[in-house]
Amino acid sequence: MTDRHDRPAPYKEPQQARSAATLARVLRAAEEIASSAGLEDMTMTGVAERAGVSVGTIYRRFEDKEQLINALTERMLDRREEYVAEQLRKADPSLPGIMEAYAQALLQSFADSSNLFPELLRARGANPSDRGFRTIAEVHRLLLEAAAPFADQIRRSDPQRALDTAARALLGACFHNSVRPDPAAGEAAQRRYAEELSDMAVAYLLTSDRRHTGLS
Numbered sequence: 394m395t396d397r398h399d400r401p402a403p404y405k406e407p408q409q410a411r412s413a414a415t416l417a418r419v420l421r422a423a424e425e426i427a428s429s430a431g432l433e434d435m436t437m438t439g440v441a442e443r444a445g446v447s448v449g450t451i452y453r454r455f456e457d458k459e460q461l462i463n464a465l466t467e468r469m470l471d472r473r474e475e476y477v478a479e480q481l482r483k484a485d486p487s488l489p490g491i492m493e494a495y496a497q498a499l500l501q502s503f504a505d506s507s508n509l510f511p512e513l514l515r516a517r518g519a520n521p522s523d524r525g526f527r528t529i530a531e532v533h534r535l536l537l538e539a540a541a542p543f544a545d546q547i548r549r550s551d552p553q554r555a556l557d558t559a560a561r562a563l564l565g566a567c568f569h570n571s572v573r574p575d576p577a578a579g580e581a582a583q584r585r586y587a588e589e590l591s592d593m594a595v596a597y598l599l600t601s602d603r604r605h606t607g608l609s
Contacts, residue, residue: 419444419451423465428509432462463524469509470528473502477532481539488543488598492591495536496563500583503571529564536560548601559594566590 422443427435437458441448455461477498484494540556549555570576570586577586 415444415446415450416454419446419454419461420465420468423461424469424509427465432509435462437461466524470524474528474531474535476502478535481535484539486542488540488546489591489595491536491539491543492559492563492594493587495539495560496567496590496594497583497587499532499564499567500570500577500587503567504576504578504583533557533560533564536563547598549598550602552598555598559598562597563590563594 419440423435423440426439426443435458437451437455438448440461441451444451451461455464477495480494480498481491484490537553537556537560544552544556547555567590577583
């Protein structure tokens with residue numbers, strides 16, 4: 394996981410179980426509203442009504458809407474990192490198994506909450522230190538770590554660079570799927586697309602560089 398000690402506190406951490414339960418309810422309500430209406434249309438009043446708390450309760454925890462979005466971002470992206478890590482741990486111990494598990498986990502992560510996940514990734518701007526970009530770096534690292542035991546099977550001249558390229562290609566394809574008008578949606582369609590992406594990545598990794606085959 395990314396180092397949480399480097400992150401500024403996005404809100405006041407609850408000290409009691411009851412406060413933690415209230416916070417979870419507020420964040421769940423914020424996620425539901427943002428998923429259906431978008432971040433722009435999410436209001437503090439609307440979140441309070443959905444969560445069944447007073448607006449004052451929310452403002453005691455969050456200074457403004459931006460701080461609430463920061464907390465929502467932390468909650469959702471932490472879950473995505475943990476989900477990808479879990480799926481890679483459960484993957485078939487092979488290069489194709491790792492690639493397919495990674496593609497499937499990314500597709501599911503981007504599909505969750507409609508378009509909210511990619512919207513959150515874009516919400517903090519283009520600063521590489523932003524939370525969304527740190528999650529991208531973390532899931533990228535998770536794949537490299539999971540695939541490392543099979544690096545000796547890779548036929549590219551630079552296996553580490555090839556793995557990096559494959560990881561970027563899979564991430565880009567899964568993100569693109571989430572924003573296109575006709576995404577691969579539903580369990581069966583996502584499974585087929587994950588298989589196609591992993592087949593493509595593995596074929597690339599197991600193919601020698603063109604300059605080593607006598608082709609120009």
